[in-house]
Amino acid sequence: MISSRSPSTTALWVAWARAVEHRRPDRLFADDLAAAFLAAAGAEAGTPPAEFREALPAAVATRTAFFDEHLRSVTVGGIRQVVLLGAGLDTRAFRLPWSAETSLYELDTPEVLAFKETVLARQGAAAICRRTPLAIDLTDDWPTALCAAGLDPGQPVAWLAEGLLPYLEVEAVDRLLTAIGRLSAPGSTLALTYNPGALRALGSAPGGRHLDRVGVAHPALPGHPEPWLARHGWQAHAHDLIHQAVVHRRVPAAAMEHTSPGTSTCWLVTATIPGQQSHHQRPSR
Template sequence: MDASPLNGVGGTSLGVARARAWESRRPDRLFDDPYAAAFVAAGGSGGRAPLSPARARLAFHVIIRTRFYDDFLLAACDSGCRQVVLLAAGLDTRAYRLPWPPTVTLYELDLPEVLAFKDRVLTGAGTEPRCARTALPVDLRDDWPRRLTDAGFDVSAPTAWLVEGLLVYLSPEDADRVLSRVGALSAPGSRISFEHNNAASVIAEEDRGGIEEYAELWQGGLGDTAGRLDGDGWQTEVHELADVAASYGRPAPSSSLSGFLTATR
């Protein structure tokens, strides 16, 4: 396929797709993303040198978080959410691979070049989403709430929000603004999940060999995200990566200190 490689923050989505493609080839896989390998091939990222320790830790994190967020979103829909919003959707294919309940509408927000690349690959694969899907090309530092409501988002309905792999690439001010906007759009019964203790805080600078293309883009995000949400009317819960991984039968590397946060309005 003739598709331009993604660069900058958008290019990190190819690294995520690579990890998902690896996992999908395992006989004991935690999920199956049948489109991840196509993204990697189209992005010109098929070959890689052996994993550095830091890259292996990040890949492990991506694999565990993919399954964790799959489970989170389906559980949120079981609880009554019929709107799902993926902020910084990247090359996520949950609209195409998860068994969504009837009447679910899924909104994907990301940079225009990321969504255009994604749609070219998926169109070439001849696949169709398994729920109503609306893709909105936006910069999440701009006025994305207006774009979302203009596209049909109902602020009075409970929503499942996923902020996957985004906050670390934002400044503290921009990360706080994203969460404030999510709060303003979230009716009672809404749920949200994102990373707790992101990679920038758990992988020391001297241990980042092999992941420089990611680390140079990290801007820190927020520190006490649980406290930030608690103060905005959410009830939060932290899920440590090691505990989540163990529940899936995958022992976590001892140096993996990250995890996930879920919250309910």
């Protein structure tokens, strides 16, 4: 069942952060639809609490650019099926240079996708690939629905779970990983954000009450994503978010002084199935 607390608030906050990035003269990507979602939702609903307004744009711009690069590279590598789990107000279907044969599935709750489709239709937005929105709770039988919607489990898939795991209880995250594995033909890739420690810390910080209000569960996942994903059959590379933010010029290099190797709690993760063709990004520059 979908929580009675609307999870769509944080999808709007992410769109708000992408709209901030879109307005920058040195932007890492263009996302003009982000502002349209915010306008439709109203400023009050779409603006995150003051506590998040400095860090969120840097983190979201970094992870968006990072996963844009990842998805570009895996599709150049030949993958033609992309699944966005907890897609929210992601507009990659409209802004990345997909080949016309690419099928992209967006899975999210009915309320988020209903809002999204209304705004996209009003904007006359045209997807570059074959886009299929699929309204479903990711704790239900989404694999059956996804295959019925057209996913071919015999062909490789590029999965992306960006900003999703904090919403799910730890058992649901494990079930999700198992289901993804079953639908992943050789050559598939998996990308996700992983930050259980940071969200636990935020939960007890001044802004943390807002995360509870919007339905973020702070799941107690293992501290490091690589061994955890290895247990699910994936060979993963975890990229430190702050390091990536420096690489993408979204935090000053001085921020690195506060992190040392092995202490990160926020990762951008890319993974492949060992022994298969590798499509994932190499460890960062």
